[in-house]
Amino acid sequence: MSDTPKFILxxxxxxxxxxxxxxxxxxxxxxxxDIDETPLKNELPRPYCTRITTTKAAAVQAQANDIVLCADTTVSLGRRILGKPVDADEATAFLRLLSGRRHKVITAVAVKRGDKMWQRDVQSTVRVKALSETEIAAYIATNDWQGKAGGYAIQGPAGAFIPWISGSFSAIVGLPLSETAGLLQAAGYPLYKDHT
Ligand SMILES: Cc1cn([C@H]2C[C@H](O)[C@@H](COP(=O)(O)OP(=O)(O)OP(=O)(O)O)O2)c(=O)[nH]c1=O
Incomplete structure (x- = not known):
């Protein structure tokens, strides 16, 4: 048997x-x-994001020595959760809501090995400039909003709409790399070979 654990994304x-x-x-x-991502009644964005992440990790079948990583990215405007838009109309409505203001992006990560689970969540703030209807329509036409929480992706054409962030860029895209590296090491993943 090999000592290197299997890593399951x-x-x-x-x-x-x-x-x-x-x-x-x-x-x-x-x-x-494949889990139900419907928020509970009155559920706030951060507890929602951590609950969904834990539920994802619990749903992935693995052997006792395997290391499993799951994550969830949630966009929140105040108490409101903006999920993945179902169509172009909803994506347009989300962009109008986000235009000219700041919102939060939360990404939670869970690493599971056997019956142990390690978790972190990172909250970032994103400012979206005031968007014209022309800008919104042009972005919607790129289809880049599809499958993206809040209806945009900072790493795509919507980057032109974001003059400022506070927090972690990788977390906004989908996985906070520094925290993820820490969780993988806690679970015994051989991230860095010894070069000393
Ligand atoms: C805000 C934002 C979100 N996103 C994406 C990251 C996630 O893929 C997606 C949020 O959906 P998630 O439910 O977090 O993830 P997913 O359904 O794509 O994948 P899985 O559940 O299998 O892990 O939105 C960006 O790519 N860029 C951004 O700027």
Whole structure:
């Protein structure tokens, strides 16, 4: 038996796969969790995000020695959760809501190994400039909003709408790399080979 644990990415998000590759982590297997992401009645964004992440991690089947990573990115405007828009009309409505103000992006990460679970969540603030109807319509036409929480992606054309952030860029894209590295090491993932 090999000592190196198998690493399972419990996410279908190509962004998360690419962000992990940035720190040299390549999954042995990808198992996208299929869970109900409906918020509970009156559920606030941060508890929602951590609950969804834990639920994703619990839903991924793995062997006792495997290391599983799951995450969730939630966009919040005050107490309101802006999920993935169902269509172009909803994406347009989200962009109108976000225009000219600040909102929060929360990304929670969970790493599971056997019956142990390690978790972190990172909250960032994003300012969106005041958007004209022309800008919103042009962005919607790119289809880049599809599958993105809040209806935009900072790493795509919507980057032109974001003059300022506070927090973690990688967390806004989908996975806070510094916290993720810490969780993987806590779970015994051999992230850094000894070069001393
Ligand atoms: C705010 C924002 C979100 N997003 C994306 C990251 C996530 O993929 C997505 C939020 O949906 P999530 O439910 O977090 O993830 P997912 O459904 O894409 O993948 P899985 O549950 O299998 O892990 O929004 C960006 O890519 N850029 C951004 O700026």
């Amino acid at each position: 419990g996410s279908g998000s190509p962004r998360r796969r690419e962000l992990l590759a940035q720190i040299g982590v390549v999954a042995d297997d990808i198992r996208a969790p």
